[in-house]
Amino acid sequence: MALYAELHRHLGGSVVPRVLWRYFQRHSTELISRFTEYSEFEDFYTRPRNTLDEYLELHTLVESVQTVETLPYFIYRLLRGAYIFENLAYLELRYTPYLRTPEHLSQAERIDKMTEIVNIVGKSSHLPEYPIITSQILCMHSRLPYEVNKAIVDLAAQNKDYVCAIDVAGGDSYYAERLEEWISLYNYAQNLGVKTTGHLYETTAGCYPELLPYLMRIGHGIQIPLLYPELLKDVAKRGQCLEVCPTTYLKTGTLQDIRQLKLVFDRCFEAGVDIAICTDNAGLHNVRLPFEYENLLTYDIINFAQLKACQDAAFRHAFAWPYTQRPASLLNGLLKPEPDQVLAMQDYSR
């Protein structure tokens, strides 16, 4: 049985259109009044955008309805879908906790409220009927001030039961103005023993070699093999893994054709750089993890052996997977019957 690890999924983008539509129908019909039927809404929600900025705008729609009260509702549906349709054994869910707090509060009050959000997400993610090992990655955000981002790092350090790492998100072209700040925040996180990833080298405007040494994994990173392959040697030496999310680049206008990813995979394999295949925003894209795998095979971007290598890499680079092996090797002993059981089964068939 193949069970998968998902390392890069945003809480905001994880709501599939049907679940969001149902939620609006039940609770805020005014937000969908301009759509006459579901298919129109689905089309609006999932259609490609021209730029990463336009694409990220959509997240605010979902963020506005993901509050203390509604998070358990959305997370329950997220885990149910991930367990039943995606065969996930492991899921790292990422989001900016500050953006789930009420906007009318002061900055200090919103910072205080973030702990509650982390607890709610943590408790809601533990569902005995859908037993996926989950952990949270807290995203610093390029539009938020230094104090808030520092508080996000502190929160990660103080809640290691629920949180496995920090990230930076919100559009990689905006880091340039505050590069020193990001370096100091990552430094701070490392000193507190917090693991690190970051949205970097996703678009051509988001290439900052200065930040690379601070990351254990690289969120996207596709511009490294595409534009700066000379950096791959150091990426391999540092043991960094690229979190590649194939559908995203078509939805954000970063790539025109999914086949452009062949160069990304080829150069990484050649340089010994690990890749974990991820969904980023499975809901927003309406593309679940097994379909990301299948697409890459269909377009001959990777073969089955390379797919397996990427799936192994995902478990190896998972920040909170508690075992040394993939679940398949753990399950093998359970599922492979002993020789005398096989004989007994053959008796039945007579």
Ligand SMILES: [Zn+2]
């Ligand atoms: Zn992302």
